[in-house]
Amino acid sequence: MRYNVGERELIRLVHQTGAIFRDRTRVSQVREKGLDDFVTQADLAVQETLRTELSRRWPGIGFLAEEDAVRPERRDRPLWILDPIDGTNNLIHGFRESAVSLALWDGTRAVMGVVYNPFQRETFSAALGRGARYNGQPMGVSKRPDLAHSLAIFGTSPYEKERADLVFRQAKEIYLRTEDLRRGGSAALELCKVAAGRAELYFEFNLKPWDYAAGQLILREAGGMCTDLAGDPLPVTENADILATNGQVHGEALEVLGRQR
Ligand code: IPD
Ligand code: CA
Ligand code: CA
Numbered sequence: 001m002r003y004n005v006g007e008r009e010l011i012r013l014v015h016q017t018g019a020i021f022r023d024r025t026r027v028s029q030v031r032e033k034g035l036d037d038f039v040t041q042a043d044l045a046v047q048e049t050l051r052t053e054l055s056r057r058w059p060g061i062g063f064l065a066e067e068d069a070v071r072p073e074r075r076d077r078p079l080w081i082l083d084p085i086d087g088t089n090n091l092i093h094g095f096r097e098s099a100v101s102l103a104l105w106d107g108t109r110a111v112m113g114v115v116y117n118p119f120q121r122e123t124f125s126a127a128l129g130r131g132a133r134y135n136g137q138p139m140g141v142s143k144r145p146d147l148a149h150s151l152a153i154f155g156t157s158p159y160e161k162e163r164a165d166l167v168f169r170q171a172k173e174i175y176l177r178t179e180d181l182r183r184g185g186s187a188a189l190e191l192c193k194v195a196a197g198r199a200e201l202y203f204e205f206n207l208k209p210w211d212y213a214a215g216q217l218i219l220r221e222a223g224g225m226c227t228d229l230a231g232d233p234l235p236v237t238e239n240a241d242i243l244a245t246n247g248q249v250h251g252e253a254l255e256v257l258g259r260q261r
Contacts, residue, residue, distance in 0.1 A: 191226070200249050
């Protein structure tokens with residue numbers, strides 16, 4: 001790709017938005033976009049801060065960002081794929097489990113990703129072919145070999161409650177097969193937890209590109225696997241049902257989830 005984007009420079013820019021997450025005035029200005037789907041002034045401020053800084057440094061790269069009303073039609077050119085705050089409902093409730101998720105898409109694939117949780121001071125990052133890092137240090141997935149020895153995470157698809165029967169049927173089946181099940185409330189951070197070896201799998205329906213573009217690269221560079229629920233490669237710039245694992249338990253998880261559909 002023509003653009004010279006450094007992972008460390010990108011991390012420095014993303015870190016500049018940390019103060020906005022702690023700005024209770026902005027966080028308390030909430031609008032409901034859809035049923036139980038909220039946006040705050042903090043989401044908008046993070047997005048605009050990053051847009052300003054990124055477009056000043058790399059003016060040719062477009063934006064596919066959650067809070068934009070108009071999004072690029074063409075996805076075959078370089079784009080920043082940005083979720084300014086993944087885990088907005090957590091932020092509103094003071095749950096301290098929210099993150100910026102930023103990926104660089106080169107027109108055909110994600111080549112860099114950063115996920116930053118300012119509350120825990122945790123930064124997960126990766127560059128294509130160059131591995132994944134946790135706060136700058138190399139990280140990798142766990143080696144646990146099967147579901148019976150796994151900690152699982154799921155997402156509830158909170159904006160599509162009509163899917164609740166299927167979601168919780170799958171969750172119950174995975175829960176019964178694993179040591180235990182978690183729900184954190186930030187898809188980007190869930191992917192990074194699998195990448196960091198804290199859990200063995202994560203699944204959720206209908207994630208948006210900005211929820212998973214950075215996290216799926218970080219996970220794959222950490223040695224894990226990320227596919228849709230049929231086991232096919234992820235489209236990255238389109239919505240997708242996601243299964244993310246340490247690689248070892250992927251087949252078993254696909255089979256269990258597939259049986260409930
Ligand atoms: C949501 C969070 C949540 C997941 C939803 C996402 P948002 O993103 O990642 O954990 O369950 O599917 O849409 O709305 O907080 O950016
Ligand atoms: Ca999100
Ligand atoms: Ca968001």
